[in-house]
Amino acid sequence: MRVEYINPFVEAAHDVLKEVLQTDVKRGELYLKSSATPVLGVAAIIGLAGDVEGRVLLDMSRTTAIQVASAMLAGMDMEPISELNEMGRATITELANMITGRAVTKLHNLGFAFDLTPPALVTGDNMEISNANVEALIVPMELPQGKIEINVAIRERG
Amino acid sequence: MTKHEEPRRAFDRYSGLFAAAGPDETEEREEIDYRMVTFSLGGKDYGVDIMKVAEIARYDRYTCVPNTPAFVSGVYNLRGDIISLIDMRVLFNLPVPQQTSGEPEEGLILRLDGGLIGVIVDRIDEVVGIPSRLIQPPHPIFADVNLRSISGVVEHQSRLYIILDMERILGEAPVPPPEEPPDTPPGPLSGPRVEADAAAGPGETAELVAATLRSLSGFVMTDLNRAWVTQRLRSWSDAHGGTVEITTDAEVEEFLRPFYSPYTGRLWDADYLDTVRTLLPPEAGGNVHAWNPGCANGHESYSIACLLRASYPDARVKVWAADTDLLGVSMAPGLTLDPARVPRFYEPFTVETDDMHAFRADVREIVLFEFSDLRHVQKLPPCDLIVIRDVLSFLPEEDQRRVVSMIEEQTGPATLIVTGSHEDLDQLSGCVEVSRGVVRAFRQA
Numbered sequence: 001m002r003v004e005y006i007n008p009f010v011e012a013a014h015d016v017l018k019e020v021l022q023t024d025v026k027r028g029e030l031y032l033k034s035s036a037t038p039v040l041g042v043a044a045i046i047g048l049a050g051d052v053e054g055r056v057l058l059d060m061s062r063t064t065a066i067q068v069a070s071a072m073l074a075g076m077d078m079e080p081i082s083e084l085n086e087m088g089r090a091t092i093t094e095l096a097n098m099i100t101g102r103a104v105t106k107l108h109n110l111g112f113a114f115d116l117t118p119p120a121l122v123t124g125d126n127m128e129i130s131n132a133n134v135e136a137l138i139v140p141m142e143l144p145q146g147k148i149e150i151n152v153a154i155r156e157r158g
Numbered sequence: 159m160t161k162h163e164e165p166r167r168a169f170d171r172y173s174g175l176f177a178a179a180g181p182d183e184t185e186e187r188e189e190i191d192y193r194m195v196t197f198s199l200g201g202k203d204y205g206v207d208i209m210k211v212a213e214i215a216r217y218d219r220y221t222c223v224p225n226t227p228a229f230v231s232g233v234y235n236l237r238g239d240i241i242s243l244i245d246m247r248v249l250f251n252l253p254v255p256q257q258t259s260g261e262p263e264e265g266l267i268l269r270l271d272g273g274l275i276g277v278i279v280d281r282i283d284e285v286v287g288i289p290s291r292l293i294q295p296p297h298p299i300f301a302d303v304n305l306r307s308i309s310g311v312v313e314h315q316s317r318l319y320i321i322l323d324m325e326r327i328l329g330e331a332p333v334p335p336p337e338e339p340p341d342t343p344p345g346p347l348s349g350p351r352v353e354a355d356a357a358a359g360p361g362e363t364a365e366l367v368a369a370t371l372r373s374l375s376g377f378v379m380t381d382l383n384r385a386w387v388t389q390r391l392r393s394w395s396d397a398h399g400g401t402v403e404i405t406t407d408a409e410v411e412e413f414l415r416p417f418y419s420p421y422t423g424r425l426w427d428a429d430y431l432d433t434v435r436t437l438l439p440p441e442a443g444g445n446v447h448a449w450n451p452g453c454a455n456g457h458e459s460y461s462i463a464c465l466l467r468a469s470y471p472d473a474r475v476k477v478w479a480a481d482t483d484l485l486g487v488s489m490a491p492g493l494t495l496d497p498a499r500v501p502r503f504y505e506p507f508t509v510e511t512d513d514m515h516a517f518r519a520d521v522r523e524i525v526l527f528e529f530s531d532l533r534h535v536q537k538l539p540p541c542d543l544i545v546i547r548d549v550l551s552f553l554p555e556e557d558q559r560r561v562v563s564m565i566e567e568q569t570g571p572a573t574l575i576v577t578g579s580h581e582d583l584d585q586l587s588g589c590v591e592v593s594r595g596v597v598r599a600f601r602q603a
Contacts, residue, residue: 001528001529001530002526002527002528002529003487003488003490003491003527003528003529004491004527006484006488006529007488024291026294026295027294027295028295029295029296030484032482032529032530032531032534033534034531034533034534034536133536133537135530135531135534135535137529156526
C-alpha cells in the first residue's frame with residue numbers, strides 16, 4: 001500500500017476511537033498480510049474507489065462489538081445493549097463510517113480523491129476474507145473493550 | 159500543550175505514527191509509578207527500568223577476555239564479584255566513540271534473573287520518573303534496532319526515550335541478534351561456530367556458513383548467489399590463514415560487504431546511469447514503467463526516475479517502489495540530498511531548499527512508494543524495467559523462485575531486469591544475461 005495512505009488511517013482510527021469511546025486507545029504494531037485473513041466475528045466493510053480500488057475492514061469479536069456499541073450508546077445517554085441487535089449493528093456500522101470518513105478527509109487534504117461505498121456489516125463464525133491480489137495493512141487497536149483491527153487493502157488503479 | 163506543536167524534525171510528517179505517544183495535560187498530573195535510568199547510545203536516548211539497575215558505574219579498569227564475541231568488552235571486578243561487561247554500542251552496531259586513554263567508561267550494573275552483568279554506554283543521563291501508562295508499545299519503524307529488545311517508547315520533556323528490555327537482551331533466554339529482520343524466527347545470539355578443518359569438504363563448509371548467514375542476516379544461499387558465496391569463502395579463507403570461522407554479526411557483515419551492488423543507499427552516478435541507459439528497451443506506446451522492490455530509502459528509485467525521464471523525454475514515466483522497512487519507505491517520498499554528494503546528472507531534477515537539495519515535484523510525482531512485502535506480491539505492475547538488486551538473495555528459496563517465475567510469466571522479452579552484481583538470475587530462470595560493465599542485467603530469451 002502506498003505510504004502516503006498509511007498515516008491517515010492510523011490517525012483516523014486512533015482519534016475516532018478515542019473520541020467516541022472516551023477512553024485510552026493503544027495502537028499495536030502495524031503489519032502486512034496477504035491472502036485469506038480470518039475475521040474475528042464482526043466485520044464492517046467499506047469499499048473505496050476513485051484514484052484507487054480497495055476496502056477498509058473494521059474487525060472485532062462479538063463481545064468487543066457489544067461492549068464498544070454499548071459504550072458509544074452510553075455516550076449519547078442511550079441504553080447499553082446486551083446482544084448484537086439492530087441498534088448494535090447500526091452503531092458498529094457508524095463507527096466504521098466515521099473512521100473511514102475521517103481518513104478519506106485527511107487523504108483528500110493531501111490531494112488524493114477517494115469515494116466511499118455504503119458500509120456493510122458481516123457477522124458469523126469462522127469467516128475468512130480474501131483480498132484478490134491486494135496486500136492488507138493491519139492496524140491493531142487495543143481498547144478496554146477488547147481488540148479492534150483496522151484492515152486496509154488498497155491498490156492503485158493500473 | 160506546546161509539546162504537540164514542537165517540530166519533531168524528520169518525523170514531523172509522520173507525527174501520527176507517534177500520536178499515541180503524546181501525553182496530554184491530565185495524564186501529566188498523574189502519579190509517577192515508573193522510574194528509569196536514562197542514557198545515550200549513538201546520540202539517541204534510551205531508558206532502562208530502575209528496578210533492574212543495581213548501580214551506576216564507571217569502569218576504570220577491566221580485563222579483556224580473548225575469544226569472546228565482539229560485544230563482550232571483558233570482565234570487571236566489582237568489589238570482589240567478577241561480572242561480565244557488555245558494550246551496548248557494539249551489540250547494537252552503533253559507532254563506538256574514540257576513548258581517551260585512562261578515561262573510565264560509563265555504564266550500569268544490572269541485576270537480571272541470571273545475576274549481575276555490566277553494560278557500557280556512551281553516557282549516563284539521569285533518573286526519570288513517569289506514569290507507566292504513558293509508555294507506548296514499540297512501533298515497527300524501530301525494527302532496525304530490533305523490536306524484541308524494546309519494551310516501550312515514552313516521551314518525556316520533548317525527548318523520546320526507547321525503553322530497553324534488558325532481561326530479553328542479556329537474559330538467559332536466547333536472544334535474536336539486533337540485525338535480524340523481524341519476520342525470521344529468533345536465532346541464537348551468535349550463529350553456529352563454523353570451522354573449516356581438513357575433514358570438512360568445501361561444500362560442507364559452504365552449507366555451514368550459509369546457515370550462519372541466514373540466521374544472522376537473512377541472506378539465503380541458493381543457485382542465485384552460490385557462485386559468489388563459493389568465491390567469497392575462498393578469498394575469506396585466504397585472508398584468514400586458511401580457516402573459515404564466521405559466528406558474529408560483525409563477521410557476517412564483513413563477509414557480506416563485497417556482496418552489495420555499487421551505489422547501494424546512494425544515487426547512481428553517471429557511469430552506472432549511462433550503462434543502464436544503453437541497455438534500456440526502445441520506447442513503445444508513450445508509457446515507461448519501472449518496478450523497484452526493495453527500494454529502502456528511495457535513492458535507487460529516484461535514480462531510476464531521473465534516468466527514465468532523461469532517456470524517454472516524451473513518455474509518461476512511472477516508478478513503482480516498495481519496501482518492508484516502514485520507516486525507510488515512509489521517509490522516501492521526501493528524500494533530501496546533501497548537495498556535495500549529488501552527481502551533476504541530477505541537477506536538472508532537483509531544487510535547493512535551505513541548505514539541502516530535494517527532488518522537484520514533477521520527479522517526486524512519478525515515483526510511487528509502497529509499504530509492501532515482496533513475498534505477498536501476486537501481480538506485477540506493468541514494467542519495462544525491473545531493478546531488483548540484492549533483494550532476492552534475502553528471501554527464502556521458495557520465495558526467490560516464486561518471484562522469479564512471476565517475473566517470467568508477467569513480463570515480455572523487452573523488459574530489462576537489473577539484478578545485484580553477484581546474483582545469477584539465469585541460474586533460477588530461463589533469462590539470458592545482457593550485462594554490461596558493472597551493471598548486471600538479464601532479459602527473457
